Structures are given as C-alpha cells and as structure tokens.
Amino acid sequence: MMPTETQIVLHKVVSVNPATGQVLREFESATEEDVSTVVARARAAQPAWNEIGVQRRISLLRNFQRLLHARKSDVARVITTEAGKPLVEALLTEVMVVLDAARFCVDNVYAFLREQPVPHGNLAMKAKTGRIERQPYGVVGIISPWNYPFSIPATETLAALAVGNTVVLKPSEFTSLAGLELASLLYAAGVPKDVFQVIVGDGVTGAALIHADIDKLTFTGSVATGKRIAQAAAARLLPVLLELGGKDPMLVLEDADVDIASSGAVWGAFVNAGQACLSIERCYVHRSLYPQFLAACVEKTKKLRIGDGLDPHTDVGPLIHERQLRNVEVHVEDALSHGARALTGGTRLSELGPNFYAPTVLSGVTQDMRVMREETFGPLLPIMSFDSDDEAIRLANDSDYGLGASVWTRDRARGEALARRIQAGTVMVNDAVSCFGISEALHGGVKASGLGRTHGHFGLEEMVRVKYVDSDLLPGVKKSWWYGYGQEFTRQMEGVIDLMFAPRLGQRLRGALRSAGVHARKGRF
Ligand code: NAD
Numbered sequence: 001m002m003p004t005e006t007q008i009v010l011h012k013v014v015s016v017n018p019a020t021g022q023v024l025r026e027f028e029s030a031t032e033e034d035v036s037t038v039v040a041r042a043r044a045a046q047p048a049w050n051e052i053g054v055q056r057r058i059s060l061l062r063n064f065q066r067l068l069h070a071r072k073s074d075v076a077r078v079i080t081t082e083a084g085k086p087l088v089e090a091l092l093t094e095v096m097v098v099l100d101a102a103r104f105c106v107d108n109v110y111a112f113l114r115e116q117p118v119p120h121g122n123l124a125m126k127a128k129t130g131r132i133e134r135q136p137y138g139v140v141g142i143i144s145p146w147n148y149p150f151s152i153p154a155t156e157t158l159a160a161l162a163v164g165n166t167v168v169l170k171p172s173e174f175t176s177l178a179g180l181e182l183a184s185l186l187y188a189a190g191v192p193k194d195v196f197q198v199i200v201g202d203g204v205t206g207a208a209l210i211h212a213d214i215d216k217l218t219f220t221g222s223v224a225t226g227k228r229i230a231q232a233a234a235a236r237l238l239p240v241l242l243e244l245g246g247k248d249p250m251l252v253l254e255d256a257d258v259d260i261a262s263s264g265a266v267w268g269a270f271v272n273a274g275q276a277c278l279s280i281e282r283c284y285v286h287r288s289l290y291p292q293f294l295a296a297c298v299e300k301t302k303k304l305r306i307g308d309g310l311d312p313h314t315d316v317g318p319l320i321h322e323r324q325l326r327n328v329e330v331h332v333e334d335a336l337s338h339g340a341r342a343l344t345g346g347t348r349l350s351e352l353g354p355n356f357y358a359p360t361v362l363s364g365v366t367q368d369m370r371v372m373r374e375e376t377f378g379p380l381l382p383i384m385s386f387d388s389d390d391e392a393i394r395l396a397n398d399s400d401y402g403l404g405a406s407v408w409t410r411d412r413a414r415g416e417a418l419a420r421r422i423q424a425g426t427v428m429v430n431d432a433v434s435c436f437g438i439s440e441a442l443h444g445g446v447k448a449s450g451l452g453r454t455h456g457h458f459g460l461e462e463m464v465r466v467k468y469v470d471s472d473l474l475p476g477v478k479k480s481w482w483y484g485y486g487q488e489f490t491r492q493m494e495g496v497i498d499l500m501f502a503p504r505l506g507q508r509l510r511g512a513l514r515s516a517g518v519h520a521r522k523g524r525f
Helices: 030-052 054-070 072-081 087-113 149-164 176-189 203-211 225-235 257-274 287-302 322-337 389-397 414-422 454-463 487-501 505-514
Strands: 012-016 023-027 116-118 129-136 140-145 166-170 196-198 216-220 240-243 250-254 280-286 343-345 362-364 380-386 404-408 426-429 464-472
Touching: 012 176, 023 176, 030 140, 030 166, 030 196, 054 072, 054 149, 054 176, 072 087, 072 176, 072 240, 072 287, 072 505, 087 149, 087 257, 087 454, 129 250, 140 149, 140 203, 149 166, 149 176, 149 216, 176 322, 203 225, 216 225, 216 280, 216 389, 225 240, 250 257, 250 389, 257 280, 257 287, 257 380, 280 287, 280 389, 287 343, 287 362, 287 380, 322 343, 322 362, 322 380, 380 389, 389 414, 404 414, 414 426, 454 464, 487 505
Parallel strands: 140 166, 140 216, 166 196, 216 240, 250 280, 250 404, 280 380, 362 380, 404 426
Antiparallel strands: 012 023, 116 129, 129 464, 343 362
C-alpha cells in the first residue's frame, strides 16, 4: 500500500514523493527532551559564534553560497522529489532565491551591524552622545512549511546566523529532507554543528520548540497554527515573527494588455500548483475585458502540462498531499453549487498519481463564496468582474488576509496609485509572486497574514535586539534635573520648555531669561 500523510503516527514522520506516493525516508520525531537538549547546545554555542565576528561569518556564508551553486541541481532534485514542484521552479524559486539571499547578507550585514549614531534634537540633552547597537537575540527557533521547504527556512537562517544567532530549525514534517539538505550545506561550508541544528518532527515537536529555551521564534505556516503559536508565545513573552496565509487579489484594469495579464494570471495562480503564499487566489477583471480575459486564461490553462516535476516538460506538479487536494475540491464544490462554472479543470487527475488536480479556471464566482474568502492553496483561478477602480479596491480589501496583491495596467503611475490603497504587505504592478525573489524587498503581511517581516533590511532587523547606549559628555557634573526640586527649579524648567517649544519668538526669549542659571544648578545631593 502507498503510504500517505495519514500514516504519520505517534513519533514518526514520513517523507513521501507526492508525485508517486513513494516513501523517501522515515524519521523518528524529536521528543520534547530532544528539543531541549538541542536548544541547550545552541545556547552554549552562541557566544563563540557571535565572537568570531561578522567578517568570519560572512566568509562562511560565501562558502555556503559557493557550495550551493556547485550542488544546485542535486538540491533542486531533492526539493522536487519531496515537494513535487517542477525542477525548474526548484531552481528558480528555491535555489536561486537562497543564493541571492546569501549575496544580500554578504553585501549588507557588516554595515547593518555597525553602531549607528543617534544625534539628539532635544536641547536639554545636547551634552550626551548616543548610538544604537544591534545584538543577536541568542537562539532563534525557525518553524517552516512544506511549500518552499528550502528557500523559506534558508533565507531566515542566513539572516539569523549572519548577525550572530544560533538557529534551531523545525522543518515541515512533509519536507524534512529539504531541511536536512540545508544543514549539510551549512556544515560543509564550515558552520559548526551546534550553531545550526535541525529537529525533525510534526506539530508536537514544533510546540516543544516554542516551550524550549529559545529567544525568538520565526514561524511560517497557516493562520490557524500561527494563532496557536502566538498564544503559546504570549504566555512566556517570546518574540514571534508570523508569516501566515494569503488570499492575494489580482486587479486587471481596463487598460491592461489582455495577453500579458492572462499569462501572468495563469502563472501566478498555478506556479507550485497554486501552493505559494503569494499565489493569485482571486482575480478581478474590468467588465470591458472580462470575456476576452476569461477566454485567454482558459486557452492558456488548457496548454499546461501536468505531471511529475522531475520531467523537464512539466509545468504543474502534484499537490503535497490528500488533505490539500481535498481542500481544493471542497472550494470547487462550494463554488459550483452556488452557480460558478469550471471553464477548464475542476477534477482530480488520478491517472497521473495520488495528488494531482487539474488547473482550474472558475467563472461566475461571487465575493461570498469560499473560493473568494478562504485560502485555497491549490491550482484554482476564480475570476470575477468589476466596473470601477473604487469597486476593485473595495473587493481587494474585503478580505481577512493581506499578504500580497497585484495590479495590471499599461499606466504604471495609475497602478502604483491603486497599490497604495490596497491593504497588503506587498503589491506588485504588472507581475505577481516574483517579489519573493528580490532579496532587498521585505516580505510579510497585514491583517491575518501575519506580524513582522522577513527578507532584506527588515528581515535582518527581526533577528536582532536593538539597544540604545548613551554616554554623558560631562561626567564630572551633577545633572540639573537630579533631586533638589523646589520653586526656583520649577520656574527655570518652565523657562526651558518655553525656550524650546513656545510658538512665538518673544515667549521663547522670556523663557530663556527664566531658565537662566539652570545650567549652573547643582543637585543638592
Ligand atoms: P501549517 O501551519 O500546517 O504548518 C507549518 C509548520 O508548523 C509545520 O512545520 C508544522 O509541523 C508546524 N506546526 C503545526 N502545528 C504546530 C504547533 N501547534 N506548534 C508549533 N508548530 C506547529 O502550515 P503548512 O500547511 O505547512 O503550510 C501552508 C501554509 O503556510 C499556508 O497557509 C501558506 O499560506 C502559509 N505560508 C505562508 C508564507 C508567508 O511567507 N507568509 C510562506 C509559505 C507558506
């Protein structure tokens, strides 16, 4: 019998090829005790990792980048075999993204960690000099999903390690091999074993990591799990970064190029079989283009080649497992029962393997259907029409989610103006999904799509504690605001406040006179 995800029992997780159902490897899940041992090792290793300095860490990241480049095809094969996506997507959206994330860290982390002077604007504080220091949290826990099983944990890991944290990663139970691949590359690059560790397991192991002695958690996954994690983290005030689900809208304005926008829609909805957090999950098209746009999407969808991701001709691979497939079916059944039409697709493709679903274009959908409100995370492209920009924005924002969005138009300025009105962490004009590959661009959501940001400068900021250090330039002088309060001091302070903030010049000058002598005031004790 072919094993499936439902065979994950007690303390075992099984890595399965979703295209064939073949078992790739079985693992014992890490227990709570294992997790605390691993975290203790990470904590013990952290001071030395921080002390080797940023230059040394950068050189290890360079090694990692060199090795990943050399092993790019092997790593892509592991990802495709375990997660199902076409090999070329494993190269582009996983390997290349990580190579570039390493480049970003190598180029930026030294300057990022430099102390940053803080000039003072407050006159009363001029005799002080301040700076911001960025210090690693200590031990960062990372819990990641299966849909980008290499690029998500790797980009977060590189940022965490570069600034001096040690990392404990719990990859998805469906993609443990990709997590272990990351470990083997980092070790081969020279990163010490206790500086980066992988704990294999399911949600129980993930929950144990939250309760272990970590200093920060980066979680990527569903909203439901994210809420559970936020509650557990709140109980111990553990800082958490939450990268959660999305329901990204695509707005096609009446001046869009139908050929370009329909190709973008088909790719943005079906890349990784629709299992991307930034997938186009709902499409709104200006009524004047609706018939042509639908026809173009259907024609292009019918041409897609569905199959095993290892076949270089495959455009769309399998879904990850039966539960995901069932979710897609439920959304399609709901839409069809409420009057939508599947213009192409709408069925399983069981003849290809256990987890294949035909890329599906739905027309006649309405905003209240599940397919327009809940994250599908599968190969569906539901398309609706609108009449005005205001209506398009209202529909786009009428969602619990706010991860990404896209606007399609020949007028870039108009697209950017609408982008400002969309409630989302990222908005692309005339493309979708691909901003995940821009290392400098931040990634993250608003509303139920999460808290905090990964990638780029903001991603580095999430991996440090910021500290303000202040030095007094007159250390031999007692400060005028220290104890010894009285009527005269109160009068002088009113004068200082008037001097600094009074709206009229005369009032300021009078304030200066009243404050006279405050600089010479010494605390009584
Ligand atoms: P999931 O929430 O089921 O699992 C994610 C991870 O959390 C897994 O490693 C899992 O083992 C672990 N986990 C489960 N229960 C846990 C618990 N109680 N405590 C701690 N850890 C626990 O999500 P998934 O199915 O793996 O991934 C798909 C979801 O991830 C989608 O909703 C997708 O939109 C989202 N996602 C978001 C982003 C983003 O950047 N915003 C990126 C990729 C995926």
